[in-house]
Amino acid sequence: MHKSRKPRRARSKLSDVPQRAGVSAVTVSHALRRPEMVSPLLRERIESAIKDLTSIPNRAASILASSRSNVIGVVVSSLTNGVFADYLRVLHDMFQPAGFQVMVLNSGYSPIEEEKAIVTLLGQHPEALILTDVDQTPYARELLEHAGIPIIQTMGLTDTPIDINIGISQHDAGALATRHLIELGHRRIGILAAWFDSRTRNRVAGYVDAMKEAGLFSEALMEWSPLPSTVGQGGERLAALLERCDDLEALFCTNDDLALGVLFECARRGIDIPDALSVVGFNDLEFAASAYPALTTIAVPRREMARMSAEIVLEIIRGSGARPKTARIDLGFKLSLRDSTRSSAAEPLARKRPARSLKATH
Secondary structure (H helix, E strand, O other): OEOOOOOOOOOOOHHHHHHHHOOOHHHHHHHHHOHHHOOHHHHHHHHHHHHHHHOHHHHHHHHOOOOOOOEEEEEEOOOOOHHHHHHHHHHHHHHHHHOOEEEEEEOOOOHHHHHHHHHHHHOOOOOEEEEOOOOOOHHHHHHHHOOOOOEEEEEOOOOOOOOEEEEOOHHHHHHHHHHHHHHOOOOOEEEEEEOOOHHHHHHHHHHHHHHHHOOOOOHHHEEEEOOOOOHHHHHHHHHHHHHHOOOOOEEEEOOHHHHHHHHHHHHHHOOOOOOOOEEEEEEOOHHHHOOOOOOEEEEOOHHHHHHHHHHHHHHHHHOOOOEOOOOEEEOOOEEEOOOOOOOOOOOHHHHOOOHHHHHOOO
């Protein structure tokens, strides 16, 4: 570790105003040069964006001006997803004995809500902030870059970390799950996804790239929900996919909740897993090994991410002050092979079942 690297600083630019205000560059130009052409409401939004973007360093400084507390701020995407429950448990167990309180806010998978949470937490004068996403809004990023405290972005990887980034390549993990099914001999491989946050988008991109490399890609095999992932969504999305792809051979679910819903729906329909349908999940939640059949899934080192994040923060603020030698730490992932996947040639009779059997309900 070394002490020299500091969080990056970046100046706000007027070219960022359109995105911040949610208008076009032409509208901003008119508001500045010919304000009579722009409605009062839009002018107010543009003026507010300019004020925010040109005062971010001062605002960040004022938010943190008073003495800091022993608070570690954490923003998670969900308070009900088991991924984040495990993650928060480790953070609490690391920080509490060291005399810190962990303050947790929920973004609900929304970048705007995450931005609000970051502003709120900075107002509490935290010692550090830990985030479970790497895709912040421009405004949130500016605030964080000028916060002057350790900022840890986790779960995914980014080429432009604000300070320190600890995670995995969600793209490569999605590709690995898909290639596993391809290597088993499956050709009609579908994907179920829910709530397109940055992690899900990258997992889906990995699936698409792997399928295209194998010459197997078809948009008809993709099914997604705009709602947050749940077990119920897994069953509903499988039913929708089978309506148009009744020759489905295998399925990659972008998280284990969806995969568990698929297992339940297949049990209701009398679809044998893995003989008639191979299923891969993502995250390796606690129930994955106990499901029936036991779920093949991508194991993500979320506890290690939390542990390393806490160790780095404690070293910076209570230890030597040293930061990691690299701003981007890739912890990797693995495929946990269990009983929900099988070679397409493992049960020849099962593969000869009429395709419509996948749609049969009981």
